[in-house]
Amino acid sequence: MKSKRLLNVIGQIDDEFIEEAASEEKKINKPLWLKLSAVAACIALILTVGVFMLHIGQPSGKLPMLTVGENQEGAMGFEGYFAHNIDELVNNNPWTEESEIRSLPVYKNSLFRYTKDAIVTDPDIAGMKKALIDAAKRLKMDTDGITINEVVYNNLVSSIYAEDENYKIDVNTWTMVNIDFKKKDILPDGYSLDSNESYDTLHKTAEYLLRKYANFIDMDNPQIDISLGDYDVYGNRIWQVSFYEGAGDMTEKIINYNFKQLSFYCDDSGQLSAAYSYKLLDDVIGIYPIISADQALELLCKGNYVTSVPEGFPGKDKVKKVELIYRNEARDEVFMPYYKFYAQLDFDNISSGSYNLVCFGAYYVPAVEGEYIQNMPQWDGSFN
């Protein structure tokens, strides 16, 4: 019987595969990753959205209430995207308006450590080390004899790192993990990760990275996400190359897209590095009912939104795009879903006349049903 022979020959496969599968027996919870929050930092015109502190109350027999309150600190500028038209702003967000999502989890940010001054005075060193070891394992570094060094600044640990001859892993207090590929992992000719490259070249490069670093990326159904597509002030189009886990149902896809994403970068010489944000999502506050995009648009029109755009919502007819996202920045105490509306702005001071670009501002409406939002945001005309 042929299948019997196949079963016997499978018994002779390389030890490494047998070991790899055996070691899983000890594995308990696989940590999830958070999406990079540093995207905005790369781009002059994408600025941090105001930080909204969410406090949790717990009415009996119900899901905990989520209270959205504004934190005026830390926001500078606004989140806007320059493009000729909205179709240029692309990403591989699995959510579409046709997705029939009725509920989504809300998570407590278990690594939340921020003071009012946005300084981490009590860094979660254990969490940082966990993130570092996780990265080291993915890179097949020797984790038994690994030396973890601390970088201290003003008597506070600002980051930790470990290295061998192939890689250097840094983890900062935001648990952003950065990996430098020390060996000459330079992209071959014809491949590039330059943020100004063409979409096609970046996509081809992403496919190459996916093949070469499959073990490190470690996703069952990796999805390429060539995102952004907006323009800088010099008229150059900007892209970001990331991967996210595309396995599972729509809810899992949404969670993975927002929390389990890894990006690659390269310097001018083509030398590679990779970065991702590592967070645990063990602490689920609850599975909350979600409103539809149309209902969110109604709330947007009523002023129930948060934004860093220095002008109020310009009107329903200016809305060009909507997507469902989790706001998951390190300084968010709670990770909850929002509808992100892109509205075309038309004020003069941000136009980029010489390139004939328009600006799309981002407006966020909580996606959790209003009855669970203790303090629905109401735009008061102030700029964060």
Add this chain to the structure above:
Amino acid sequence: MDDEKIIELYWERSEKAVSETAKKYGKYCRCIAFNILQNDEDSEECVNDTYLKAWNAIPPRHPEKLRSFLGKVTRNLSLNRYEKRYAQKRGCGQIPMLLDELEECIPGSRSTDSVIDDIALRDLLNRFLGSLTPKARKVFVRRYWYMCSVKEISNEYHMSENDVSVMLFRTREKLKTLLKKEGISP
């Protein structure tokens, strides 16, 4: 005790080698045997035979990975025992299901297909496994090397049973495509 020390004991012909092996890898080997045989007594005998085989094989052998070396011996012994005892009784344990599943991987024979030897087939399987994502590979190996049930795999990897089945199905389809492309008949 680390593996190198245990292997040294075998080379020194110290009987402690066996007790240390049992202490460290007894459970591992028993799981493999039980997955195949679904019988405590038979499993225990296979594991004891594994120690004897190891005793006879080391030296001259010096396994690089003691655990997988022992696992391979246990698997072979258990499959042989299964063949002798249960081959006629369909429905015992995972094996009949596994064989049915693997049958799906085998493309319909063509006159041009070559029947390759075990070593070439093993090399092809190694290449195939190397091309899979780590998760898909681990799930495949758990199922067809360790002979774990879909339920066990779903628990180990925090996946639904359906997701495990779908992943295995896709992997088998890939293997079938590869065998077909290479014109190989197992």
